Amino acid sequence: MNNVVQPLPAPDIVRCAYLELVVTDLAASRAFYVDVLGLHVTEEDEEAIYLRSFEEFIHHNLVLRKGPVAAAAAFAYRVRTPEDVDRAEAWYAARGCRTERRRDGFVKGIGDSVRVQDPLGFPYEFFYETEHVERLTQRYDLYNAGELVRLDHFNQVTPDVPKGRAYLEELGFKVSEDIKDSDGVTYAAWMYRKQTVHDTALTGGDGPRMHHIAFSTHEKHNIIQICDKMGALRISDRIERGPGRHGVSNAFYLYILDPDGHRVEIYTQDYYTGDPDNPTVTWDVHDNQRRDWWGNPVVPSWYTEASPVLDLDGNPQPVVIREDKSEMAVTVGADGFSYTRQAGESEEPGEEVGFKLGQQL
Amino acid sequence: MNNVVQPLPAPDIVRCAYLELVVTDLAASRAFYVDVLGLHVTEEDEEAIYLRSFEEFIHHNLVLRKGPVAAAAAFAYRVRTPEDVDRAEAWYAARGCRTERRRDGFVKGIGDSVRVQDPLGFPYEFFYETEHVERLTQRYDLYNAGELVRLDHFNQVTPDVPKGRAYLEELGFKVSEDIKDSDGVTYAAWMYRKQTVHDTALTGGDGPRMHHIAFSTHEKHNIIQICDKMGALRISDRIERGPGRHGVSNAFYLYILDPDGHRVEIYTQDYYTGDPDNPTVTWDVHDNQRRDWWGNPVVPSWYTEASPVLDLDGNPQPVVIREDKSEMAVTVGADGFSYTRQAGESEEPGEEVGFKLGQQL
Amino acid sequence: MNNVVQPLPAPDIVRCAYLELVVTDLAASRAFYVDVLGLHVTEEDEEAIYLRSFEEFIHHNLVLRKGPVAAAAAFAYRVRTPEDVDRAEAWYAARGCRTERRRDGFVKGIGDSVRVQDPLGFPYEFFYETEHVERLTQRYDLYNAGELVRLDHFNQVTPDVPKGRAYLEELGFKVSEDIKDSDGVTYAAWMYRKQTVHDTALTGGDGPRMHHIAFSTHEKHNIIQICDKMGALRISDRIERGPGRHGVSNAFYLYILDPDGHRVEIYTQDYYTGDPDNPTVTWDVHDNQRRDWWGNPVVPSWYTEASPVLDLDGNPQPVVIREDKSEMAVTVGADGFSYTRQAGESEEPGEEVGFKLGQQL
Amino acid sequence: MNNVVQPLPAPDIVRCAYLELVVTDLAASRAFYVDVLGLHVTEEDEEAIYLRSFEEFIHHNLVLRKGPVAAAAAFAYRVRTPEDVDRAEAWYAARGCRTERRRDGFVKGIGDSVRVQDPLGFPYEFFYETEHVERLTQRYDLYNAGELVRLDHFNQVTPDVPKGRAYLEELGFKVSEDIKDSDGVTYAAWMYRKQTVHDTALTGGDGPRMHHIAFSTHEKHNIIQICDKMGALRISDRIERGPGRHGVSNAFYLYILDPDGHRVEIYTQDYYTGDPDNPTVTWDVHDNQRRDWWGNPVVPSWYTEASPVLDLDGNPQPVVIREDKSEMAVTVGADGFSYTRQAGESEEPGEEVGFKLGQQL
Ligand SMILES: [Ca+2]
Ligand SMILES: [Fe+2]
Ligand SMILES: [Fe+2]
């Protein structure tokens, strides 16, 4: 293998495409993802359920696989051509990453794929070949009041955000938004290939862990309905955070927890990022509208809890502790909720006022 | 019976409460009202299905009864006290109307009731006693994307609108809106007891016939979903008119047709009428925003088609032809669609301009 | 003074009609209610601003009056007839309450009125006469994205909820919902005259104080827009609680604070209560979905903060401390947020499970 | 015509970016686009107004320029790099098309650009350089109830759709949907570069003419508000068609007419097309849900009326008559409205049933 990394072209990644999720009780997970959230079953057996959202036309965008430890087994991206799978394999191998190629795919409905253990410790998959299934877009007879229409993005916890960001930029991702402080610490970054705010985001913290997977809805009331339904089912304790409006991304959002504690975001109405000079928006970590535009508190569990990720042998990856400052520590008070720094308490020049705007181009 | 009508107090009517509808194919009607529209079955047997909307707490607000001729069998109103049933019986008897009292009710879930053949030929029912059932208001686990939440109103076709209006005013209804022309012809009137724009409306035409029954939704998107679902089921030919915004009532609306051609309106967001001096809004028949605020055409079938109503023996009432001008004739052009009179074509003073506002207090 | 209370008929109250609010900085309050919330100015001068919502047709439903101490000066109800003002005056006088009658009204746009200092210490007003103004219902050219359409209700803090409830029931109010515990303590009660869940509510706490005034919107997205706009204006610190779905009332809600700290609720989609046997729904104080159906925490300030109310001389009423258990104390943990009692920690029989449903008929 | 077309690479087009529209009364057009529709003025003078929608971050996406004849002066596309402007110039020159390059741009806010008279007779522009302005995405203080958020697409009338389609495919566009009949006639085609259903569409008819420009909203209620506002302003005669749900594209839509008769579509919620194998959906011209999923009629003016387009000298292009069958002729009945072919009246095999589904992968 060539030890000059630069000449190797990165694969042309189209979008985040599916997540393989290990769950400990398949029936309980089915009740959550199918009966509560209304995802559509493409195929299922004793070991796994293949699910897709309303406007997906490939075989699935979520695989629930039964296993002993709840974890994320693969973050899968679709690439533009079959050759881009080769490129992905070579690109990671050139970085010394373990890779595994399977011509018949790792899961049903997906063909020739490569899985890698990436430089951050995450199991990434790249594929082009996939089985097309009925796109349900106009099957309004199947449309439930809280319908999930697209897989929007992944979110990954990693201790060193600048390192992760640099790696993903080399892989071809662009940065739509990030959260920093005036000491130059980066707390989080949002990275995209498709023309939305992100296909994946990096959240600073002990990692590698999966923070969440996000599905989008058509409108805001669809998200409210999911809350209302969870209230009716008396599982409101599985509503972790929101609904609210993100500062970062501008999307209307909700975070809920599946039976294993895997976090799912429901998300709608971020913005178009397809222009070549789409600006990166930087938010100050002390702007308390950055994570909720209405200033509603971020609950501590949202910062601390996340799912293990598996290596290519199916074992949980060890977690590395974040050494940079933690966003929770710098923004959450003794009462367990976030606050906005008041005038006078600032340690950093330029942060004297309680609210600061994200820098926008 | 006292032949001095005046001293007899009218029953204190609370609201329109349910419609008994005769359908010719119970399974087909069930598919429409339950599978397509999502009404909830309280009880059903070979002969009848008792349905209620999401926020109803009495036994039903729609009864589908199997019969040889598609027709409306009873427009039922709830009254404030058990004694108001006696008052209703006496009030109609004093007017020479045929009445029938059943202590156990005419349908399941309803107790002591009186049915009358009213002065316009409609079968009206008045009851107080009813079986309470689970109010589904917070059963969001049952909430479909086009959920119907309340019975809003009836709409009746009658040849002589002023006569019908005077009768209903004596019965205690108030008039929220009407459509007239400058010759003093009344084309329609909206009458209410509860604090909405109407519990029933009178539409000028050959009658007695039932024009439609209307259910309300929470929001406008629920109505759009009903259209989308009917499109998905390839029954868009059952969408007769709309969706649109009414001029009269200001509600967002849709008219659809059930398997027998009974017209159902889906309706949301009219206004509060509970103040004692709530004004009557009068619209000019030549204002083409009166029936659709966006000026979209009223299809001719909406003016001409309606359901028979039954007498107390279950036979269809003969229909009397309207002698006053027809709204369709004065507003619909040779192309079969409504128009707005242009400047210069007016025969009537004050109607020179193309658009005229409803007179509002 | 007549000491036989019973024979005196209560006034026939139609609905809560307007609030007179004393504000300390009229320009700041105008910026909040007119520029941020979009209420419509009927009339204004150096001393007061008369505001109305989109679907109001009387002169105003909120009066902002400049004064030295931020407080609620009058909770005004409309009555059915001019004579009901006399009845109100006599009814309160018979209870030994101070009353003041003004044939020309206390504020512009309102005629013959009586103000009283009620048995709970609140300044109540009753009037029939009022100036009609343009109902803006179809003035969609004036409709802002967060438009407030109706005054929905008042909310009053009082130490002894059962006493307050008994008084309001004598005055003709009915109870739609309440919050109790298994020891028989009542924490709050919702009371209505119009056909919604309430015209006013009693919240147990140190009082008399005004907890909030509530305006309704057409749809849920209108409320989200108000949050988004407050975020854009960087006044998200004035968003106190929500948005959320109430358990009690089922309405979608938001609480915000005006420049003086007066609390305003924005509210939509509760249910019809007009039937004579509309059931009272009782919630257990330990059901953590009672105040937010999604189980989101109630912030402590929502329990503790409220506005003074004035006596008929314009002086703040002294506040009486609640002696019954406080809802916050029994439901909010050491972290300052509410929780649901877990199995095993119950002191009270029947409360062993974490979640309990409101008892519904 | 250069017969060695192949070697010249097509410019990498990012998206439709702005339309330059000639209007005859700048004040009247400003009233429509700014006061009614709420587009934001970036810059204006006596001759032109530069407008942008809420989520645009380049200088404008609509230019209104005063002129003697209402017409479309340029359909402008953004390209990925400055060099793509060179590529565009060469690509069209190689096809014998007249081109004009201006290093300082043809309009304010845009730098180095080339305008061409394309093979179909349309004035196309390609540019990379542009002035960035404030993206208003989170300026909810400026958000009106019918806010337009993005420029979505153009729609062009051309007589020979297959020819136009082939040309645009060579230019790099892909086809998301089309309308055909069983004789192989193509009636319309939807072509995209960004990841939505289209950046432009070709509608068969006498051309070159501009059929419409389309802006998107966040949600469906925003579009309903535009109708409601036009009703309130008594310009409902400028609502030409809709609102409705498209079959093709699945978007919720509305067509309105500006003071010169230029057609504007308001559009929301089509679907993602970014995958490399996104399928082309073909609709049968006899499927009457193809243009309105609810089967509501297409008004004849929508088929027949369109705006002239200008050549590079600013003169209206002559119009060539369509020789293929017209969609209106094959689908609209004697009453002037579209219908669905009933069983038995079909001339073409396979079209015996009234409704036919679009062929979807
Ligand atoms: Ca139709
Ligand atoms: Fe996310
Ligand atoms: Fe109706």
Ligand SMILES: [Fe+2]
């Ligand atoms: Fe309230």
Ligand SMILES: [Fe+2]
């Ligand atoms: Fe279009």
